[in-house]
Each structure stands twice: as C-alpha cells, then as structure tokens.
Amino acid sequence: MGGAYAMTSPILALEGVSKSFGPIEILHSVDFALRPGEIHALIGENGAGKSTTMKIIAGYLDASGGKVTCDGAPATFTSSREAEARGIVMIHQEFNLAEHLGVDQNIFLGREIKKGWRLDHAAMRQKTQELLDQLNCRIDPSQPVSSLSVPDKQMVEIAKALSRDLRVLIMDEPTAVLTERECEILFQQVERLRDQGVAILYTSHKLSEVKRICDRVSVLRDGAMVKSGPVSEISEDEMATAMVGRELTDLYPAKAIPQDKILLEVENLSVPGKVDHASLHLRRGEVLGIGGLVGSGRTEFAEAIAGLRKRSGQVRLNGQELPADDVRAAMNAGLVYLTEDRKGAGLLLEKGLRENLTLPYLEQFGRPLIDRHSEEAALEKAIADFAIRVPSPDMLVGNLSGGNQQKLLLAKTLLNDPQVIIIDEPTRGIDIGTKQQIYDLIAKLAADGHAIIVISSEMPELIGLASRALVMHAGHVVGEVAGEEVTEQNIVRLAMGLTGHGEDAA
Amino acid sequence: MTMSSAKTTEKPRGAKLDLKVIGPIVALIVLILIGMSLNPNFLSYANITNVLARSAFIGIIAVGMTFVITAGGLDLSVGSMAAFVAGLMILTMNLLTDSMGIGVDVILIGIALSLVAGLIAGLVNGLLITKVGIEAFIVTLGTMGIYRSLITWLADGGTLSLGFEMRELYRPVYYGGIFGVTWPIIAFFVVALLGEIVMRHTAFGRHCAAIGSNEKVARYSAVSVLKVRLATYTLLGLLVGFAVVMYVPRLGSASSSTGLLWELEAIAAVIIGGTLLKGGFGRVWGTVVGVLILSLIGNILNLTDFVSPYLNGAIQGVVIILAVVLQRSRSTDR
Structure with missing residues (x-):
C-alpha cells in the first residue's frame, strides 16, 4: 500500500521545528515529513501539539524555531493562501463553507471563473460536476451547502481542495462526525487521492482507523515526537501507549x-x-x-x-x-441529557468555567443574589472530582482542550446528582x-x-x-x-x- | 480552533483585560480634561447638574437597553415609545384636571399610567419577538413608526401641553431634589445601581448573558429563553415609562419631535460602554459611562465656539464608530 512511493523525497518537511506562545514552548524540535503517495497519521492526546503542527504545515502559523522545507527549499508561508497556491490544503474540523451558497459557488469562492467581467456560471458548474464525479459524489452542484449532510459537506471540502492542484491534503479528524459507513466512503476517496500521488496528513482519535488506512504514523506527546514509523510495524496498543505515556x-x-x-x-x-x-x-x-x-x-x-x-x-x-x-x-x-454538540449546545465558549458549571442550577446558588463563593466552591469541587486540567480557573471555556471541555460539561450536567x-x-x-x-x-x-x-x-x-x-x-x-x-x-x-x-x- | 485558542491562552492576559475594562473610563476622563481646559465653567455646579439631569432620560432607558442587547436583542422603538407615552400621560392628566381639579392625585395617576403604558408597550414588543417569532429589528422598527405616528396624530401635528397650573405643581419632579442633587440625577443613579446589581449578581443577569452568548446552550441548560427575553423588553418598556415620568415635568409638553433619536443614543451609549452588540456580554456601569461620554461631547461643544454645536452628531458618530472598532480589535481571532 503506497510502498512504491515510500522512499521518495518529501514534499513538505519539518526539521527541528519548535513553537512558542509567549514564554511557553508547546512544540519541541519536531521532525516530520510528508511524502507523495503516502497517508501519514499524526496522533496524540488533546493538547499534545497536533493542531499546532498542522497549522505550521498549512501556513496558518509560523514556526518559532527550526526549518520548514517545501520541495527541499526552505518555505516560509506568510499565509494559508500562499500555502494553498502551492497545493497545500487543510480541511478543518469545522468546515470552511458558506452555508447559503451553492456547492459550485463554494468551490470557486474567491477564485471565480469569469467571462470578461461576468461570472461564468456554466463553466464553474461543469467543473464542479467533474470534480464531484471524480469523487463518486452524487450531489447537485447548484444545491445550497446548508442542505447537505455532514459527509457530503466533507466531500465538497475535498472537491474544493482538488480544484486547486492538490499536492498535500491535511485532514483534521475527518471522521469525528461520520458514522462507520460514511467513514468507509471517505476512506475510499482518501486512498484514491493517495494513489494519485497526493501526500496526506491524517489525524484521528480512532486508532483502528489509523491502522486501517494510514501508511505511516507519528505520535506526539506533550509537544514532542515520541514515535514514528510505518503503520505495519506499530500495533494499536503501542500507539496508545506512546500517546498516553503509560500502559493502558x-x-x-x-x-x-x-x-x-x-x-x-x-x-x-x-x-x-x-x-x-x-x-x-x-x-x-x-x-x-x-x-x-x-x-x-x-x-x-x-x-x-x-x-x-x-x-x-x-x-x-x-x-x-x-x-x-x-x-x-x-x-x-x-433526568438530564448531555448533548453531542458540545460547542453548539453544551457550553458557552466565551464564558468562564464558573458561569458554565452553574448555569442550569443558578437558583441553588442564592436568590436573589448569586453567592459567588458557593459557586467557586462548586467549581473547585468539579475540577477536583472530574480531574479537569485548567491552567487558570478564570480562563474561557473555548480555550480548554476538547477533553477538558467534555469533563466540564459532564460536571455541569451531573451538578445536581x-x-x-x-x-x-x-x-x-x-x-x-x-x-x-x-x-x-x-x-x-x-x-x-x-x-x-x-x-x-x-x-x-x-x-x-x-x-x-x-x-x-x-x-x-x-x-x-x-x-x-x-x-x-x-x-x-x-x-x-x-x-x-x-x-x-x- | 484548538490552536488559536492556545494562542489566546498564552498571551499576557492581564494587560489586554485592563484596557478592555478601563477604555471607556479613560475616554471619559480625557473628555473631562478637555472640557476643563476649554472652559473654566465646565466643572461648575450648575453645568455638571445640567449635564447629568439631561443625561438621565437616555441613561435610564440605556440601562434597560443594556439588558436587551446583552440577551442578543435590540429595541429601536424606545424614542417613539417615550414620545407616545408622554403624550398619553399629558392628555390623561389634562382630562383628569377637568374632573378632579389640580392636585397631587392627578399627578400620581399620570405617573402610574406612564409606567403601565411603558410596560405594556415593552410587553407588546417582547411578545411579538418571542411568541410570534419576528426578528427584533423588524418588530421594533415597526412599533417605532407606529408610536411616532400616534403621537403626531394625538397632538394633531402640533404640541400637547400640560395645563399651566398642573405644570407648576409637577415641575419639582425634574427641577427639585435633595442636598442640591436633583431628582432625575438621583433616579438615574438608583436605576443604574440596581441595574448593575441585577446584571452581575442575579440569575436573570446571568441568563441574559447566556442567551446572548449562545441561545441553544442556554435552552439546553434549562434557561427559559423566551421568558427571559420577554422580560428584557418589558423591563425596557417600564424604564421608558419611568424616564417619561422625569421628562414631562421638564417642559410640560410632548410633540412629534419628542424623544427623536433617543433609541440611537441609548444604543450608542450601551455599545460605547463595552456591551457587545451581538450580545453575550453586558455591563451597566459601562453604559452609564457611555451616556456621560455622549452628553459631555454635546456639552463641551456648546460651551466652546471652537467647533460648531451643529457638529455634535458628527462627533458622537465618530466616537460610536471608534468604540465599535476597538471592540472588534479585541475580540478578533477567536
């Protein structure tokens, strides 16, 4: 599987790359390479530095130290736009699609095909149809994106990536919102792209998936690359152990x-x-x-x-x-319900932990005036009981990692036993x-x-x-x-x- | 998302937060310094009292507006509503004077009517928005036109005036006071103080912010979104009625130009004070500072002949836009 390409020179490589935010270094001298025709999994716990690594590769962030090379030459993308122009495309977990526009309008957004000063709708629609056909995706190019299912939206993102001479595709947990059957369809498409020589960076929390479709896996833990090698030589247990740093x-x-x-x-x-x-x-x-x-x-x-x-x-x-x-x-x-939509229906991302925790049962924290101290006591208890990791208790919930958000949501839902x-x-x-x-x-x-x-x-x-x-x-x-x-x-x-x-x- | 969040976490938060909090206060202090340097009478008792008393109407309304905007709503109708309620109050009081004569009881009935009328008007806005489900902008744009038209009709295109003797009796509510502080200033202060407490320390205030921040999260957390939202509009209506109680004794009349553009000044004050226009975060003390900033600009222009007072609106406009630009720059890359 992809073995023929395995030893070719990388399209994109990170050499000793580090990244600091303020005084805190969160990536320590990471080496990483993406080769054509290879699906490379990047795995790690939440907060291990996967997103940072991906964003450096996709040009959303600059490295603080080390070298990023593209086709062997040092690359400093000043923007994701520049990276995209060179065929490096990232598909975000939350899709970057304009919901009210059609599929074709989305695919050519910002790069519309024109006939003189007018838009060439027919050409764009036809091109979109070709891209969708290529992906075996049966949706109508003129359909508004808001009417599509989640997996179809993902196909639109991939078609959008294909429309610009795709060389490197970065996928941030593409299967997190898909069912197993939808995953299979996605895998077929990803494998097809691989066979066409695209270099793919793939992140997922599902190790069976990594085992199933990836050729190479790299494991990040606490901002350092702790393991890297062909998937065929690393078992799922070994991956998990490397991620967590202890035997599971x-x-x-x-x-x-x-x-x-x-x-x-x-x-x-x-x-x-x-x-x-x-x-x-x-x-x-x-x-x-x-x-x-x-x-x-x-x-x-x-x-x-x-x-x-x-x-x-x-x-x-x-x-x-x-x-x-x-x-x-x-x-x-x-009787309580904990939503699947953590960010959309579960937590107020722009508020602190305390406001989130007590929201459903505010009246228990004093009437008419809320007793701040009993709220803080409840938060302290929740942080301890649910082992929520917070750098500072007054930080915004949106800045917590997914795992810690989920623990907070559990604490909130279970507050009243x-x-x-x-x-x-x-x-x-x-x-x-x-x-x-x-x-x-x-x-x-x-x-x-x-x-x-x-x-x-x-x-x-x-x-x-x-x-x-x-x-x-x-x-x-x-x-x-x-x-x-x-x-x-x-x-x-x-x-x-x-x-x-x-x-x-x- | 995960990434940019890490970014914000690592930033030196203290400095950023401070600027956000003290921004409007700094602007207010700068304005006071400018005023002092331009005219020695600026800080005189008479001038300060005048500025504060005139701010009171918009200020009282803006406190209510802070709750509406924090909960993700908007009310464009408050200016027209004030004019209509004032007209209603004057008509009723004149009518009652004929049967009951000049007396405090007529004034008390007038005050009660004003409060009730405001409350009902706010309730109507709220019901149309929450129960019927029409967008707040549309509903209040509609009622704004309706109330403005009704006051013009009630006054038959002219001015509704309180009878002379009644006016004399009612006058002290605006011009009187205790310890040299006039009633409108006291009323504004009390409303603002209560508003601040309700916003920061009660479940209602917290619920407003939660709804404005993410309505779905609020609903899933068993917050009665519709009730809270309805309450914000009703509260605002009641405060409009209260502002009218203070306003009518000032001139003793109401016309089609009463309360013109009050809604915009109230909204502007709320935004300048640091409340987010899209909702989710509001602070009443900021609104008070916003009201004072807008009033001082007008006052300073009146006290100096440096810039024509006719440019008052232009300068206020620049301040409003600046405030929003500052608001945006601190909430980018989320």
Missing part, C-alpha cells in the same frame, strides 16, 4: 449489574418526521446503549425524552409522568486517556445506582459500556440486543435495517 490497561471497566427497579419508562414516543413510536425502559444501575446511524433519530429520541423537543407519547420517571417539551421539569425530576443520565456521544473528539476516565465515570455512576443511556456512533464504545443496547433505524427502534449478543455485527446489521423492520418497533 483494559479501556472499558467492568459492567455494572442492573438492579430490578425500573426507573424510566418511555412509551410510544414520537417526534414528527424524526422518531416514530419508540419505547424503552431503563433500570437502576443499568447502562443502556442506543446505536444507529447518524440521522436515525437517536439524538431526537433522547432530546424528546429530556424535554428538549415537542413530542407525543409518555415518559415516566419513577412512575411520575414528565411533561413534554419542558427541560426544567425533567431536570428537576432528576440526577438519577437518569442520557449521554450523547460521550467521547466525541477526545483523546484516549480522557476517554478511559469517562468510561470509568459512567461505570461508577451505574454502580452507584444511577441509570444511564449512552448514545454512540463508535461501536466499541457501545459494546464496551452497555449491558443492553437498542438500535435505531429511520426513526424506529428496530431491535434490542442484550448481554452476550451486544456485538458489533448484531448492532450494525440492525442499524443498516437488515433484520427486522418498522413493524417490530412497537
């Missing part, structure tokens, strides 16, 4: 044994157009998984249970009926060390008698945590697996709609 024992803790008492009953819950007569029940001490593809209605199902959406059907907690579309009532009754906790994508975009902490926390909560629902796109996570799992497909609960039957194969079959169908739902 079993990633998933022992599963708690559910008690008999049923805590939550949901009957015939429907959300128009999203969820159709879905039911579930949940015992004290149980971890129930909900699987299914993105768009299968699992998030909408959870949000409707938590009072965040209009719904029909019954939700009973401890036999007590919860009103629809009333988050406050659900929270006060002891709820009985039922619904966690949507508990570990999206966070590193393996933090993942393990969160898994331990979930197991501990269950052992203490809480009831937990975990929604996840990551199969190993569902399998590792849940003692029973529901699978959703197109708004229906299409099946349930328990105990030994909670396997990847069973869940995937159900999620794809292979066995069982809508009829089984009710």
